Amino acid sequence: MTITQSLFYFLAFVAIFCSLLVVLAKNPVHSVLYLIITFFAFTGHYILLNAQFVGIVNIIVYAGAIMVLFLFVIMLLNFNEGTETHKPNLVKFAGAITGGLVLVVLVASLQTLQQSNPVKLNNADIGLVKNLGKVLFNEFLLPFEVVSILFLSAMVGAVLLARKENN
Amino acid sequence: MEAIVIEKIILITVILLLSLVIAMYMTLAERKFAGFLQDRLGPNRTGPFGILQPLADGVKLFTKEEIIPANANKMLFILGPSLAMFTACIGSAVIPWGHDLVIGGRTIPLQVADINVGVLYIFGVVSLGVYGVMIGGWASNNKYSLLGAIRAASQNISYEIAMGLSIIALLMVTGTLSMRGIAVGQAGNLYGWGPSGMAWNVFYQPLGFLIYLICMFAEANRTPFDLPECESELVAGYHTEHSSMKLGFYLFAEYINMFIASAVVATLYFGGYNFPGQDAIVGSVSPFLYTLIGVAALFLKISFFLFFFIWIRWTIPRFRYDQLMKLGWNILIPLSIANIVITGIVMFMAGKV
Numbered sequence: 001m002t003i004t005q006s007l008f009y010f011l012a013f014v015a016i017f018c019s020l021l022v023v024l025a026k027n028p029v030h031s032v033l034y035l036i037i038t039f040f041a042f043t044g045h046y047i048l049l050n051a052q053f054v055g056i057v058n059i060i061v062y063a064g065a066i067m068v069l070f071l072f073v074i075m076l077l078n079f080n081e082g083t084e085t086h087k088p089n090l091v092k093f094a095g096a097i098t099g100g101l102v103l104v105v106l107v108a109s110l111q112t113l114q115q116s117n118p119v120k121l122n123n124a125d126i127g128l129v130k131n132l133g134k135v136l137f138n139e140f141l142l143p144f145e146v147v148s149i150l151f152l153s154a155m156v157g158a159v160l161l162a163r164k165e166n167n
Numbered sequence: 168m169e170a171i172v173i174e175k176i177i178l179i180t181v182i183l184l185l186s187l188v189i190a191m192y193m194t195l196a197e198r199k200f201a202g203f204l205q206d207r208l209g210p211n212r213t214g215p216f217g218i219l220q221p222l223a224d225g226v227k228l229f230t231k232e233e234i235i236p237a238n239a240n241k242m243l244f245i246l247g248p249s250l251a252m253f254t255a256c257i258g259s260a261v262i263p264w265g266h267d268l269v270i271g272g273r274t275i276p277l278q279v280a281d282i283n284v285g286v287l288y289i290f291g292v293v294s295l296g297v298y299g300v301m302i303g304g305w306a307s308n309n310k311y312s313l314l315g316a317i318r319a320a321s322q323n324i325s326y327e328i329a330m331g332l333s334i335i336a337l338l339m340v341t342g343t344l345s346m347r348g349i350a351v352g353q354a355g356n357l358y359g360w361g362p363s364g365m366a367w368n369v370f371y372q373p374l375g376f377l378i379y380l381i382c383m384f385a386e387a388n389r390t391p392f393d394l395p396e397c398e399s400e401l402v403a404g405y406h407t408e409h410s411s412m413k414l415g416f417y418l419f420a421e422y423i424n425m426f427i428a429s430a431v432v433a434t435l436y437f438g439g440y441n442f443p444g445q446d447a448i449v450g451s452v453s454p455f456l457y458t459l460i461g462v463a464a465l466f467l468k469i470s471f472f473l474f475f476f477i478w479i480r481w482t483i484p485r486f487r488y489d490q491l492m493k494l495g496w497n498i499l500i501p502l503s504i505a506n507i508v509i510t511g512i513v514m515f516m517a518g519k520v
Contacts, residue, residue: 029243029305036298056287064294065324068301072320075305075313129284129344 008048015041028074032067039063051127174275182259182279189473190422191221197477204481228415236408240306247303248409248416254299255423258292261285262430263347265440265462269454277440277462278347285346286334289431293330293386297323299420300388303413304405315404318394318488322385325495326392330382332503333375336510337435340371350439363446369436374506376436378499383432385495387424390480394488429472433465440465 001009018041021034039062046055125131136144195210195217202209210217235241265277282288297320304316341349355366369376385392396404406417433439442464449457486494514520 027240029240029302033243033302052282052284053287056284056291059291060287060294064291065327068294068297068320068324071298071301071305072317075301075317 004048007044011041011044011048014038015045029071032071032074035070036063036067039067046127049127050124051132053129053132054127170273175279178275178277179260179279182264183256186256186259186423186426189426190419191225193422193425193473193477194224194418195220196473197480200474200477201481225415228412231411233413234408234410236308238308239408240308243302243306244408245413247299247301247306248406248413248420249299250302251296251299251420252416252423254292254296255420255427258289258424258427259430261288261346262427262434263350263439264465266458268458276347277458281345281347283343283345283348286338286344286349286435289346290327290331290334294323294327296386296424299417300405303409303417307405307408309408311402311407312405315396315401315407318401319388319405322388322392322394322491322495325492326382326385326499329378329495329499329503330386332500332507333372333378333382334435336375336503336507337368337372337379339507339510339514340368346434350434350441353438354441354445362444364438364441365443367436367438367441372436372506372510374502375510376432378503378506379432379436381494381499383428384476384479385491387428387476388421389425389476391483391485392491393485394491425473425476426469429469429476430465432472433468437468438464439468 015038018034018038022031022038025031025034039058043055043058043063046052046058123131126135198220199209199217210220213219213223235244260279261282263276263278263281268275268277300319301316304312304319307313337349338344341352343349343352349368353366353368354364356363357365357367357370384390388396394400394404396406401407406414409417440461442460445457445461448460452460511520
């Protein structure tokens, strides 16, 4: 096994293990912390794929900003292990059915599983910031600008919802 | 392959030790300057001029009783200061400390990792810095600590935006995200005249520098932005419950953060290791001495900013919380967006695009 391969398996193990812990941890703050570790494992994967820009942006945006806000809300609401509300039977029943359906879909899709053809990149350095920027601002300029307008409208909407009515 | 690993390990060890020692003596310098500005002597009993005071403080912190509050989350309570210390230390990895060092025919770059997204790496580390404070504050199970932690988080997030926007204008000028590239780009002369090594970005981005400087103070939780540990309102903020070396790590991390922040601002805006007239002497002195002068120049700039941190702390009172938020959102963010637009227009007029 090469160093890259062993790194891949290590990061994959960390990512899956911590994702499981996100769901299984009783304490919501612990869940958030495990999710942050998962994001770090993802960043490791991006760097292995030679996509340094996406890797760092993943840390800045997800681990650095979004998860801080998550942590913020959880700390303010002060969830504890004891405060988990008792759920009615109907909810449990619906949950069990949904989970079973997801399992069926997963099994069905796993059945048709086969090894895909390895993708050969024309340019292995496509993930570096210079090349990425050139592709983004030449070939995909319109989608890029449309996405930014989408974000802007979401932001304006959030501000509008959060504002207090004057009258 | 083997040699480069050893080189990097030596470099990392030296930088880590250096930042620890500088952080240690920053505490002494801070107290000395505070004494000077308040017309008293400052610590002067331990050794000549109080030079052993940081050691005495360290021994004191290590030997104090470890107290973990009864209802605190023990693991996260200890994780908090550890994370603060960790994030403070890893920032130094992408800072170029000098020109390439040549020893016995081997060229050693004085930078741990020259990644092509160096500025973003610094930004990522800064945004992670808040976790140590938040986790430690929340795990204390104390209302003052929680309020301090939440203040720290909201302050850091608010000022990160203005910081990022001011850096965008800088990147438009430099055209690279690599810290080494930014340092090399400042090696020329200013506006086409004067000595070499003076093309500092601060002359091309004065407004951006000002915004970055203010945000740097806010990110380092230093006065006038030290509301997370505001003792008149919150006892001691997020580290109210931390005792012994856990408190020591929080305080220590602040000083390491200041050192790293000074190194970053010196590299981004003040030419890094470039010094005036460097092209004139590059041929006449040995390459080793040339590198050494460059490193000395960088450390001179860093010491100025460290002094500046202390100077501001003992001169300016802290903001009120609403003033802090107003400054961040209503003044700095529009100003930095305007700075981006102005930079774009000027670069277009000057034909640099």
